[in-house]
Amino acid sequence: MKSLLIAVFIILSSVNILNAQQVRNFVLNDIQNKSQSFEELKGEKLTILDFWATWCKPCNKAIPELNKLYLQYREKGVNIIGINCDGPRSIAKVAPLCKTLQIEYPVLIDMNTELMNGLNLSAYPSLLIVNSSGKVVWIHEGYVPGDELIIQKEIEKQLSKL
Amino acid sequence: MTRNILFLLLIMISFSASIQAQIGGHNLMEYQYGQLPGDTTGSFSTIYDRALLDYSYKNFKVGGTLENFYSPYQSRNYTRLSQFRLQYNSKPLELKIGNFYETIGRGILLRSYEIPGAILEDKSYRSRHYFHRDLLGASAKFRHKDFTAKLLYGKPLNNVLPPTFDLEDRRSDRIVAFQSDYLLNGHILGMAVMNLENETVQSWLAMANASGAILPSLSYYTELAKNVSDFAISDFSSEAAFAFYGNLSLSLDRFGLSAEYKNYSNFLLGSGFNEPPALVREHSYKVLNRSTHVLQPQNERGIQLEGFVYFPDKSTLIVNHTQAVNDFGKEYVFREFFAEYSFALKEKHDLKLFGDFAQDPFKLEENRISTGFYADWKLNETFSLNTSYEFQRFYRNPAEVQNHVFSVGFSSKSKFTGYVVSELSNDPVVVDQGTKVWLGTGVKYKINTRHTLQVFAGERRGGPACNSGVCYEVLDFKGVELRLSSRF
Numbered sequence: 046m047k048s049l050l051i052a053v054f055i056i057l058s059s060v061n062i063l064n065a066q067q068v069r070n071f072v073l074n075d076i077q078n079k080s081q082s083f084e085e086l087k088g089e090k091l092t093i094l095d096f097w098a099t100w101c102k103p104c105n106k107a108i109p110e111l112n113k114l115y116l117q118y119r120e121k122g123v124n125i126i127g128i129n130c131d132g133p134r135s136i137a138k139v140a141p142l143c144k145t146l147q148i149e150y151p152v153l154i155d156m157n158t159e160l161m162n163g164l165n166l167s168a169y170p171s172l173l174i175v176n177s178s179g180k181v182v183w184i185h186e187g188y189v190p191g192d193e194l195i196i197q198k199e200i201e202k203q204l205s206k207l
Numbered sequence: 208m209t210r211n212i213l214f215l216l217l218i219m220i221s222f223s224a225s226i227q228a229q230i231g232g233h234n235l236m237e238y239q240y241g242q243l244p245g246d247t248t249g250s251f252s253t254i255y256d257r258a259l260l261d262y263s264y265k266n267f268k269v270g271g272t273l274e275n276f277y278s279p280y281q282s283r284n285y286t287r288l289s290q291f292r293l294q295y296n297s298k299p300l301e302l303k304i305g306n307f308y309e310t311i312g313r314g315i316l317l318r319s320y321e322i323p324g325a326i327l328e329d330k331s332y333r334s335r336h337y338f339h340r341d342l343l344g345a346s347a348k349f350r351h352k353d354f355t356a357k358l359l360y361g362k363p364l365n366n367v368l369p370p371t372f373d374l375e376d377r378r379s380d381r382i383v384a385f386q387s388d389y390l391l392n393g394h395i396l397g398m399a400v401m402n403l404e405n406e407t408v409q410s411w412l413a414m415a416n417a418s419g420a421i422l423p424s425l426s427y428y429t430e431l432a433k434n435v436s437d438f439a440i441s442d443f444s445s446e447a448a449f450a451f452y453g454n455l456s457l458s459l460d461r462f463g464l465s466a467e468y469k470n471y472s473n474f475l476l477g478s479g480f481n482e483p484p485a486l487v488r489e490h491s492y493k494v495l496n497r498s499t500h501v502l503q504p505q506n507e508r509g510i511q512l513e514g515f516v517y518f519p520d521k522s523t524l525i526v527n528h529t530q531a532v533n534d535f536g537k538e539y540v541f542r543e544f545f546a547e548y549s550f551a552l553k554e555k556h557d558l559k560l561f562g563d564f565a566q567d568p569f570k571l572e573e574n575r576i577s578t579g580f581y582a583d584w585k586l587n588e589t590f591s592l593n594t595s596y597e598f599q600r601f602y603r604n605p606a607e608v609q610n611h612v613f614s615v616g617f618s619s620k621s622k623f624t625g626y627v628v629s630e631l632s633n634d635p636v637v638v639d640q641g642t643k644v645w646l647g648t649g650v651k652y653k654i655n656t657r658h659t660l661q662v663f664a665g666e667r668r669g670g671p672a673c674n675s676g677v678c679y680e681v682l683d684f685k686g687v688e689l690r691l692s693s694r695f
Contacts, residue, residue: 066231066694067229067231067263069263069266069268069296070266070296070297070298071296072296072298072301072350077393077420078390078395078418078419079390080298080350080355082298084298100489100491102549102559105523106521109521132314132320133310133313133314133318133482133483133484134484134485134486134487134489135489136313136484137428137454137456137465137467137484138456138463138465138513138515140426140456140458141456141457141458141463141464141465141515142458142463142515143458144424144458144463145458145460145461145462145463145515145517146517156310157308157309157310157319157320158320158321158323159308161323162308162321162323163261164231165231165232165233165259165694166323167323167324167692168323183656184656184694185621185656186621186653187621188621189583189591189620189621190555190557190585191588192620192621
């Protein structure tokens, strides 16, 4: 019995059999409390989902860079959706911070982190590039200055595949 | 039974290989060899594993979570299918059957959550399990234009009890709730009713909330909930059960301000499945996180003010003031003043400085001063050196207590991190006499985008930890710990 369990642990921990994680349509409220769906907001070619929280310093550093990428690529079929994961304790700080950081792209509220957990993400910030069929083609966790160049390179790479 | 579950799991994994996509999952495995310092049982090995599998097809999702814990002690061990779910999700309709997460309002009536990566071990039960609070039941959410309605029935999880306990013990509360809200001229008006039933209580609770923007730069949120079956609707005396929360948020160019107010009286529901907003800043700094004032929903009122400035050079200043008053025959007033400044040095090194002053009579921490810095020294495009120091001093009966935390780390982008962390304390609550030193080292390595490996060796100081608004107790640990997290 014990050896069977160990075999399962090892298989589950090292399994690499699937190549795609899928983003299903989801509906969340934006910072104006208006419900928005992924289907309505997704980019024609690519969608970037950025999971962040107000207390996460690297997240706040990444946002101005994502803003620049959004302005640069929005006419090329790429949309960015910010997914804020602040809980009830700090949710009141989201709207002022979004305005202060002058976020141009839509920001949705995932207060229960249900979407984040459903995508099996556990770090802030987590950035996903999703193609037009909902397949997650790239994941990046964390942010250090310079990562925006890696993200841009990946956007270009994914666009060139289309 | 267990063999059948495992067999089914292996079949699902094998099957998923042939169909590609549609199935996703996550596995968290943690192996420990060590002991709780002071525990007489000595060092031993334990292994915890949580495997989550979901199959999605169009708007449907079906899945389950398998949890295992094994140690040399049979009474602590288990293999459980701890969650199953069947969900349908479209813009007008959302249906959930099985285990699901739901929050009503800002958590005053109901808050469920999952703290990613947190494994809970209680000193009494010594069995390890994932830290989450879900509901077992069903819910339906309907949306039409500006109207939303939600109906749910469920048994919230009492997450203090590990899976070795019976389901009835872990889920002793039954709730039925209805919530709706309507967007009217930019303002959302909402209401909710809930029936709570357990072996000792049967009560009705009601909630009303309103939110919106008064000016383009000024928004508000208010929420009032009350037990309406045991107390008159107009009764807001100290004996009545009610909870009020409100906030105002202001944003002017590079300046933001949030002001919050709370007043909670006898509002701990059932086994504690609600979580009203605490209005106490949750710090990431170790010494402050450990000292976080834990909300007492039975009796607490207070305010939180937080302002921040985002300067053109990308430096940020945050100031925060919190006050919380608990009246348990004697009045306890918690006060905290916090400031943090983060900036870049020579446009490449990141620095963060903080200072905090608090009075916490509930924890017997008088004139508590905390300060420290975090620095991320960029060595080149790839490598950086991380250093930090935190200091805390307070007086308790009337001895002076000091806590120190030092850490040095080395990281290669976000792929590899190695660190050494040391803590010193003379707090009589955790140290018999003199000063105790904790020393530990660890590495975190992202093997690829799917697999992350973490290793810790040494001694780790436990204590209260707060994450995503939820506080819990982390036990001390001395030994070796290996964690493998996989996404597939």
